[in-house]
Amino acid sequence: MPAGWWAWLSSTDSLTQRLASAMQQQDERDGQPIQGLRVRLLLQDTGPARLDEARLLGIGPRRHVWRREVALCHGDTPWVIARSLAALDLAHGHRLSTLGERSLGHWLFRQPDLTRSAIDVSRAPLVLSSPRPLARTTSRWMRRSMFSHGRFKVLVQEGFTPAFQHALQLA
Numbered sequence: 001m002p003a004g005w006w007a008w009l010s011s012t013d014s015l016t017q018r019l020a021s022a023m024q025q026q027d028e029r030d031g032q033p034i035q036g037l038r039v040r041l042l043l044q045d046t047g048p049a050r051l052d053e054a055r056l057l058g059i060g061p062r063r064h065v066w067r068r069e070v071a072l073c074h075g076d077t078p079w080v081i082a083r084s085l086a087a088l089d090l091a092h093g094h095r096l097s098t099l100g101e102r103s104l105g106h107w108l109f110r111q112p113d114l115t116r117s118a119i120d121v122s123r124a125p126l127v128l129s130s131p132r133p134l135a136r137t138t139s140r141w142m143r144r145s146m147f148s149h150g151r152f153k154v155l156v157q158e159g160f161t162p163a164f165q166h167a168l169q170l171a
Contacts, residue, residue, distance in 0.1 A: 004170040009020040009121045009143050015055040015158060023074045026167055039101045043069040043130035049085055056146060056155050059087050066096060070135045078137045079164035083128055088152040108147050117146040126159030136160050
């Protein structure tokens with residue numbers, strides 16, 4: 001894997017903050033008005049976890065979970081698509097449904113006892129469930145990891161798009 005990709009795929013800090021900084025740098029370099037990071041909410045509901053997701057969450061197959069899918073966009077262009085899931089019995093009380101078009105990372109990285117599992121990196125594309133057009137955005141690389149805050153666990157999966165690759169000139 002090229003080094004430029006590895007720096008993004010293996011980072012353990014807030015992807016949202018890293019993207020916002022990269023987008024601002026690109027706009028300044030290109031002499032463009034600052035567009036900033038936009039979180040586009042594609043899906044937020046309860047529904048079945050996929051088999052591999054259920055296994056990682058430690059729940060039974062096809063059990064319903066809290067699901068959230070977003071596109072992290074530079075202007076209107078998705079750079080990253082994301083799918084996050086949490087077991088319903090542990091998601092209640094965390095006000096996740098109030099996030100709207102704010103990133104999950106904005107909430108997660110404010111938790112003082114936050115821990116993160118090892119990051120699993122794959123060339124497999126991230127497939128979203130949302131019927132919205134942005135959900136059909138393809139991804140070149142995907143990573144996923146489990147965040148824990150007390151008993152609460154959320155599986156976060158992020159797919160990096162061709163637009164991201166092009167904007168950052170990654171091989």
